[in-house]
Amino acid sequence: MMRPQCGIATDGAHSVKNRLTRFRAVDIATGEELFSGSIGNQTINIGEFLGVVEAVKYIIANHYTPRIIYTDSMTAIAWFQAKRTASKKAHPALKRAEIFLKAFAAEIESIEVRHWDNDGWGETPADFGEKS
Structure with a gap:
């Protein structure tokens, strides 16, 4: 499968050092950042999930098409599909x-x-580029 050319890519990041969890989304076609947010000291899964949910809100509010969101987090996809998290926080x-x-x-x-295939396509366009 080819790397997606359109849709919204989301990503989350968690810095243990800075005790900060962030998320953001990028329009795959243009590379434009659509939004970003931070939620204090949470977890990477929470950041990934909130990135997906905020992208859903963005699609609805802005009549964005195609109505496709990509994340490299299987946990975020599962939580989205279940409409609830498994987080203890x-x-x-x-x-x-x-x-x-x-x-x-x-x-x-x-x-x-949809799942973003990091192995086949490289990091998601929304990646924070902070992996050590």
Whole structure:
């Protein structure tokens, strides 16, 4: 399969040193950063998941097409599909994300979340480039 040419790529990052979890999204076709956020000292999985959820909100709010999101996190995909996290952390952003996914379930049906193949395609365009 070829590297995707359009859609939204998301990524999360967690710095143990800075105790900061971040997420962001990039338009694959243009390379433009669509949004970024940080949520304090959480986990990489939480950052990845919130990146996907924020991308879903972006698609709905901006009538973005194609309605496809890529993430290299299988955990984020599983949490998105379940509309709930398996995290033990009780961060308000997680609770809001779960409520949003359930409330907008019908609208979200037409949005695809696909796995970004880092091995075949290289890092996602949204990658923070901080791997050591």
